[in-house]
Amino acid sequence: MVGIVMKCEHLWKTYEPHLIAVKDVSLKIGEGEIKLIFGPSGSGKSTFLRCLAMLTMPDKGDVFLRDECLTKPGVNLNKERARIGFVFQHIWLFRHLTALGNVELALRRVLKQPKEEARENALKALREVKMEEWAHHYPAQMSGGQQQRVGIARALARNPDIILLDEPTSALDPELTGEVIDTLRDLAGKGTTMLIISHEMPFAREIADEMIFYDGGTIVETGPPEQFFTNPQSERAKKFMTRLIMKTRRE
Amino acid sequence: MFGVFAGLAFGIVLALGDLYGGRILSVIIRGYVEFFRGSPIIIQLFVFLYVLPASINYLVPSLHFQFDPLTVGFLVFGLNSAAYQKGYVKGAVEAIFEDQMTAGRSIGMSRPQTLWHVILPQALRIVIPAWSNEFCSITKSTPALLVLGIRDLTAAGMTIVGQTWRILETYSLIALLYLIWITAVTKIADVVYEKKKIPGIEISA
Numbered sequence: 001m002v003g004i005v006m007k008c009e010h011l012w013k014t015y016e017p018h019l020i021a022v023k024d025v026s027l028k029i030g031e032g033e034i035k036l037i038f039g040p041s042g043s044g045k046s047t048f049l050r051c052l053a054m055l056t057m058p059d060k061g062d063v064f065l066r067d068e069c070l071t072k073p074g075v076n077l078n079k080e081r082a083r084i085g086f087v088f089q090h091i092w093l094f095r096h097l098t099a100l101g102n103v104e105l106a107l108r109r110v111l112k113q114p115k116e117e118a119r120e121n122a123l124k125a126l127r128e129v130k131m132e133e134w135a136h137h138y139p140a141q142m143s144g145g146q147q148q149r150v151g152i153a154r155a156l157a158r159n160p161d162i163i164l165l166d167e168p169t170s171a172l173d174p175e176l177t178g179e180v181i182d183t184l185r186d187l188a189g190k191g192t193t194m195l196i197i198s199h200e201m202p203f204a205r206e207i208a209d210e211m212i213f214y215d216g217g218t219i220v221e222t223g224p225p226e227q228f229f230t231n232p233q234s235e236r237a238k239k240f241m242t243r244l245i246m247k248t249r250r251e
Numbered sequence: 252m253f254g255v256f257a258g259l260a261f262g263i264v265l266a267l268g269d270l271y272g273g274r275i276l277s278v279i280i281r282g283y284v285e286f287f288r289g290s291p292i293i294i295q296l297f298v299f300l301y302v303l304p305a306s307i308n309y310l311v312p313s314l315h316f317q318f319d320p321l322t323v324g325f326l327v328f329g330l331n332s333a334a335y336q337k338g339y340v341k342g343a344v345e346a347i348f349e350d351q352m353t354a355g356r357s358i359g360m361s362r363p364q365t366l367w368h369v370i371l372p373q374a375l376r377i378v379i380p381a382w383s384n385e386f387c388s389i390t391k392s393t394p395a396l397l398v399l400g401i402r403d404l405t406a407a408g409m410t411i412v413g414q415t416w417r418i419l420e421t422y423s424l425i426a427l428l429y430l431i432w433i434t435a436v437t438k439i440a441d442v443v444y445e446k447k448k449i450p451g452i453e454i455s456a
Binding site: 053055078079080081082083084088090092093094095098105106109110111152155158 | 260354359361
């Protein structure tokens with residue numbers, strides 16, 4: 001029985017007045033599992049992911065990180081969020097800090113590690129994403145792919161229970177996505193629990209334990225990657241996959 | 252001189268208050284800013300020296316409230332500068348705010364922490380060129396203190412002229428002194444800006 005790292009139950013999030021981004025969604029993800037969410041733009045995937053990290057407050061429903069309920073009142077969300085790593089589509093590194101500074105910040109200010117220890121751990125995280133040599137460079141001096149790798153290091157540094165990634169490669173030029181995907185592949189190999197929103201289909205097929213098709217605010221279909229590539233069960237998934245595969249073939 | 256720094260500190264408080272404080276605070280702050288930006292500084296000085304104490308004394312006669320001119324000078328310049336600087340700071344903060352706040356919270360920092368460690372360091376660097384303009388502006392306004400009877404550089408100049416009738420030399424010298432002072436400080440501001448500039452973020456004043 002795999003330990004559940006993160007789960008949500010009957011989650012709802014509506015943007016006034018009529019846009020329901022998350023409609024009664026429940027999901028579980030276990031230790032070491034890698035699940036991939038995909039679906040049409042605007043379907044609410046990002047909102048859903050942010051609700052899990054409590055960066056956006058859900059209207060109804062519960063989110064659990066291991067045994068802790070994050071949605072009940074009186075929870076120290078900052079402490080809980082320190083156990084979740086989040087990687088953003090647009091990266092959003094702290095531009096006034098070097099790569100090392102970016103990764104260190106949480107270690108020093110949130111986990112309150114002493115200077116030496118924080119530096120050690122930050123360098124270790126940068127090493128994992130192969131950005132150690134760029135430790136003293138500023139984000140503006142790096143390419144998008146390098147910045148995103150630092151973003152991943154920033155999420156990793158606190159040894160979080162789970163890493164949530166919101167389309168980590170979508171904002172990058174195609175030539176740069178490769179390095180980020182390689183990094184994620186390494187992390188997957190090490191058994192990191194990850195929930196990724198992405199449209200990189202070959203990558204999904206390779207590393208995801210389960211793929212989740214999200215459309216119109218709900219989970220329409222879930223299953224192992226092969227299911228989506230050979231025989232999607234639902235109509236919407238079928239249509240989406242056909243379009244996606246045709247698009248990938250053309251590129 | 253003091254006025255500009257006090258203005259900066261208070262300006263930051265105001266900008267944050269306006270952004271976060273909720274409707275009532277916003278309205279109060281906006282009113283305050285409009286007053287200081289919308290009226291000549293000499294009038295503001297008079298208001299503080301005469302009108303305000305008189306109103307307070309009217310309401311509570313036992314107080315015999317009085318401002319001495321020097322305090323008024325400091326106070327008004329400080330508040331005035333703050334009113335302008337709130338605009339600069341707010342603009343700078345809004346330019347970077349949303350994303351950086353989300354990123355900060357995603358690593359487990361609270362809102363105040365994120366403000367202090369992430370947003371303000373960036374916003375303050377953006378503000379430097381505008382600040383140096385503000386400094387020029389304020390320094391050139393100091394002759395207004397004349398109306399309160401405080402002796403500033405210009406007043407000294409007028410006295411000298413009254414005694415020596417050397418109009419040309421005196422005022423040229425005064426102008427030169429102002430020029431040197433302002434140029435020196437703005438040059439320093441430029442150097443600070445260059446050193447502290449975040450690579451990749453360029454804002455033209």
